[in-house]
Amino acid sequence: MSHMASLNCLVAECKKMQSYGAIGVILMDSSGFFLPDDVGKIFDRFSKELTIDVGFHAHNNLGMSIANSVRAVECGANIIDACARGFGAGAGNAQLEIVVAVLDKMGFDLGVDLYKIFDATDIAEQYLIEHIPYVNSVNIVSGLAGVFSGFVKHVERISTQYGVDPKDVFFELGKRKVIGGQEDVIIEVAMELVDKKRNR
Numbered sequence: 001m002s003h004m005a006s007l008n009c010l011v012a013e014c015k016k017m018q019s020y021g022a023i024g025v026i027l028m029d030s031s032g033f034f035l036p037d038d039v040g041k042i043f044d045r046f047s048k049e050l051t052i053d054v055g056f057h058a059h060n061n062l063g064m065s066i067a068n069s070v071r072a073v074e075c076g077a078n079i080i081d082a083c084a085r086g087f088g089a090g091a092g093n094a095q096l097e098i099v100v101a102v103l104d105k106m107g108f109d110l111g112v113d114l115y116k117i118f119d120a121t122d123i124a125e126q127y128l129i130e131h132i133p134y135v136n137s138v139n140i141v142s143g144l145a146g147v148f149s150g151f152v153k154h155v156e157r158i159s160t161q162y163g164v165d166p167k168d169v170f171f172e173l174g175k176r177k178v179i180g181g182q183e184d185v186i187i188e189v190a191m192e193l194v195d196k197k198r199n200r
Contacts, residue, residue, distance in 0.1 A: 001179050003033040003146050011045050014054070024053035024079060029068065030150070030180070032061025032091060032143040036071040047076025055079025058094040060086055061143025063135055065094035070102060084124035085132050090142055090149030092133025097121045141167040145174025154183050162190040169193065 002010060014025045027042060034042075039056065046054045056072035056079070058065035069080050082099040086092035100117050103110060125132065138156060142149055147170050155173075159166035172189045 001031060001033075001146065001148065001177075002027050002029060003031065003038075004177055004179075007042060007045060010042060011049055014046060014050055018050055018052050022052060024055060025050070026055035026057050026079060026081060027072075028057045029059055030057070030089075030148050031146045032059030032064065032139075032149060033146040034058075034068055035062070035064060036067050039068045039071045040075050043072050043075030043077050053078050055081060057081035059088065059143070059149045060091040060093065060095075060133070060135060061139045061149060063091075065092070066098050066102060069094045069099055070106070073103065073108070084121040085129055087124070087129050088133060088149070090133070090152040091135045091139035138166050138170065141170040145170045147173045147178060148180045150180060151178075151183065151186065154186050158186050158190050162187075162194050164190050164193040164197075 005013070010027070017025050027046075029039075043054065043056070054077050056069055056077050058068045058072075058081070065086065069082065073080060080094065080099055080103075082094040082096040083092070084096050086095035097117050100110060100112055101114060104112075104114055138152060139149070142152060142155075151170075151173070155166045155169050159169050169186060169189050172193070173185060176185060176189075178185050
């Protein structure tokens with residue numbers, strides 16, 4: 001969870017990857033926590049201190065995936081991770097067709113046929129994507145709390161099972177700074193919230 005690390009730490013880790021022979025690094029905002037100013041500060045430093053390609057992977061929990069991706073490009077990123085219709089966990093990722101259209105509008109020569117991208121994403125929606133991601137209150141809280149977007153289905157299921165508000169669960173998970181692989185903490189938090197309700 002990149003938002004849990006200091007900027008100096010992020011730069012140091014990228015420099016390690018560069019020293020090991022990586023030809024590029026991608027910053028993952030897998031909880032959709034960052035705002036454009038955050039992204040700008042990070043990529044300003046990356047562009048000054050790294051000599052390899054740098055990229056950005058945005059989630060849309062706070063509705064910022066396109067703005068954050070554009071800000072990354074403005075500050076030196078030359079790799080942007082995006083998906084047809086924003087397909088991804090929680091509120092989804094940066095929407096490929098919008099990223100391409102916006103960067104094209106900004107004057108970047110991507111070498112991409114915009115109509116073909118539209119056609120490809122229409123086909124993906126029709127044949128490959130069962131549910132188009134969208135922003136709802138639980139996804140927003142996931143972003144505010146800085147919790148991995150992939151937790152949404154688990155949090156919603158367990159919250160229903162225990163009769164607690166999934167937003168409360170996410171805020172508590174955020175306080176505990178959980179990361180992917182710690183899904184077992186969701187049950188622990190739900191049980192503690194049930195106990196608090198009983199003891200009121």
